[in-house]
Amino acid sequence: MATPRSVVVLGAGPAGYVCAIRLAQLGQKVTVVEKTYLGGTCLNVGCIPSKALIAAGSLVDRIGHAAEMGITAKDVELDVRKLVAWKAGIVAKLTGGVGGLLRNHKVEVLMGAGRIVDRNTVAVQTKEGERTLKCDDIVIATGSVPIAIPGFAFDEKDVWSSTGALAPDRIPQHLVVIGGGYIGLELGMMYRKLGSQVTVLEATPGALPGQDRDCVKVIERSIKKLGMKLLVETFAQGYERKGSELHVRIKTKKGDEVVVCDQIASMVGRKPYSEGLGLDKLGLALDPKGFLAVDKQMRTRVPNVYAIGDIAGQPMLAHKGSKEGLVAAGVIAGLNEAYDVRCVPAVIFTAPEMASVGAQESELQARGIAYKSGSFPFAASGRAMSLMETEGFVKVLADAKTDEILGVHMVGPEVTELVAEAALAIEMGATAEDLSRTIHAHPTLPEALMEAAEAVHGMAVHIFQPKK
Ligand code: NAI
Numbered sequence: 001m002a003t004p005r006s007v008v009v010l011g012a013g014p015a016g017y018v019c020a021i022r023l024a025q026l027g028q029k030v031t032v033v034e035k036t037y038l039g040g041t042c043l044n045v046g047c048i049p050s051k052a053l054i055a056a057g058s059l060v061d062r063i064g065h066a067a068e069m070g071i072t073a074k075d076v077e078l079d080v081r082k083l084v085a086w087k088a089g090i091v092a093k094l095t096g097g098v099g100g101l102l103r104n105h106k107v108e109v110l111m112g113a114g115r116i117v118d119r120n121t122v123a124v125q126t127k128e129g130e131r132t133l134k135c136d137d138i139v140i141a142t143g144s145v146p147i148a149i150p151g152f153a154f155d156e157k158d159v160w161s162s163t164g165a166l167a168p169d170r171i172p173q174h175l176v177v178i179g180g181g182y183i184g185l186e187l188g189m190m191y192r193k194l195g196s197q198v199t200v201l202e203a204t205p206g207a208l209p210g211q212d213r214d215c216v217k218v219i220e221r222s223i224k225k226l227g228m229k230l231l232v233e234t235f236a237q238g239y240e241r242k243g244s245e246l247h248v249r250i251k252t253k254k255g256d257e258v259v260v261c262d263q264i265a266s267m268v269g270r271k272p273y274s275e276g277l278g279l280d281k282l283g284l285a286l287d288p289k290g291f292l293a294v295d296k297q298m299r300t301r302v303p304n305v306y307a308i309g310d311i312a313g314q315p316m317l318a319h320k321g322s323k324e325g326l327v328a329a330g331v332i333a334g335l336n337e338a339y340d341v342r343c344v345p346a347v348i349f350t351a352p353e354m355a356s357v358g359a360q361e362s363e364l365q366a367r368g369i370a371y372k373s374g375s376f377p378f379a380a381s382g383r384a385m386s387l388m389e390t391e392g393f394v395k396v397l398a399d400a401k402t403d404e405i406l407g408v409h410m411v412g413p414e415v416t417e418l419v420a421e422a423a424l425a426i427e428m429g430a431t432a433e434d435l436s437r438t439i440h441a442h443p444t445l446p447e448a449l450m451e452a453a454e455a456v457h458g459m460a461v462h463i464f465q466p467k468k
Helices: 016-025 040-045 047-069 080-104 182-193 213-225 318-332 361-366 382-386 415-427 432-437 447-456
Strands: 006-010 029-034 108-111 113-118 121-126 129-134 137-140 144-146 174-178 197-201 229-231 235-242 245-252 255-261 263-266 270-272 305-307 346-348 353-358 371-377 393-399 405-412
Touching: 006 016, 006 113, 016 029, 016 080, 016 318, 040 047, 040 080, 047 080, 047 182, 080 108, 108 121, 137 318, 174 182, 174 255, 182 197, 182 213, 182 263, 182 346, 197 255, 213 229, 213 353, 213 393, 213 405, 245 263, 305 318, 346 415, 353 415, 361 371, 361 405, 371 447, 393 415, 393 432, 393 447, 405 415, 405 447, 415 447, 432 447
Parallel strands: 006 029, 006 137, 029 108, 137 305, 174 197, 174 263, 197 229
Antiparallel strands: 113 121, 121 129, 144 270, 235 245, 245 255, 346 353, 353 405, 371 393, 393 405
């Protein structure tokens, strides 16, 4: 066996800790340097806590709608402190789990801010003082931070970032959310379900820019149905506190207005984070958006320095970072690995949920690729009816010549789970026919995916498709 390489991984989020564990599995000597918390944004102040609170919001909402099933619950009460403590318990379990895994794999964890001194040296500012680590390779996995817009500095009191929004001490009466993207809508809908009045300010002409527009239409309808306000082509300009009120100045197409609320949440995107890291010591420059360029083996322009996760480019999603972490670990251990994926699934925990993988129609049209499309509505799914969640549909896009599945976009119940099958189909080069010939258990939601694949050929059984 080759001599183990010593590797320093900077950052213990889902890119960094996964990379560190895989490196250890492959026999390398690993130190992970983490400034704040094991598990990074995802486990501590992102994916996991948000999904916990969203689940609570959905439960309250479902109880409110259960009368149709003959169930009425009186006096549903929310104890915010208990809810936040429950969420914190989940986070603690998971981050503790990551710590345990790293320990079991004999990965050294060093809490403190890491700084690159040269291509083989990292200095770490720990509580006990500075430590210098010598290594063969460096993996940069420092993630991203929320973007603040002028006039709305995050004080986590008047103006929440996603971090503040995930640790409330009360449910606001009127929450103004700046940004109608992933985070803005997930958390905006969650607060609506927990009882807030919610106004979302979005700069572009519609919610969730960049997502399949047919799916987004369903979400925009749901925003209305939930009694939320979505103001599009609207920019937040600044705010003033007047007693217990916050007066938010907005610029709309109709002119300037003021929205009065008691809480602001600013969620206008995230940017890669590499402050104070010492990239200049390596002669590495960031691109205009702050990302580090990497090749398919996750190498930066300095061959023994790798970058993975949010810092290495879009999409800034946990699972894409983890995959890159596995690739970098394999490459360092001498395996023939590359980040060579055909698709990265994306999931949005709105109500209903949205999920998507592969190309969108607009993209195929722009690239001049002829495609066929088949859709199946959840309104025709027995399982969706029994769940009382019939909003939405599954749409399959297949190459008009080869029938290969190019993209799948869906909105509706549990689609964040359903997307896994679609991702496998695309990764394996499956055709719409492959998907439609696969027996799907009845009664389940994935039948909608099978029927949408059948619909590509005008052959869905449970909807009427008139012959063209
Ligand atoms: P985003 O890019 O999804 O949405 C930001 C929104 O803010 C956009 O719609 C943009 O048009 C709008 N905006 C920008 N400036 C504005 C202004 N001045 N006034 C009004 N609107 C403005 O970013 P978001 O929601 O903060 O999420 C960041 C990233 O985190 C996402 O790109 C995603 O990669 C990741 N994420 C993933 C989730 C998941 O996988 N379920 C959930 C949440 C976030």
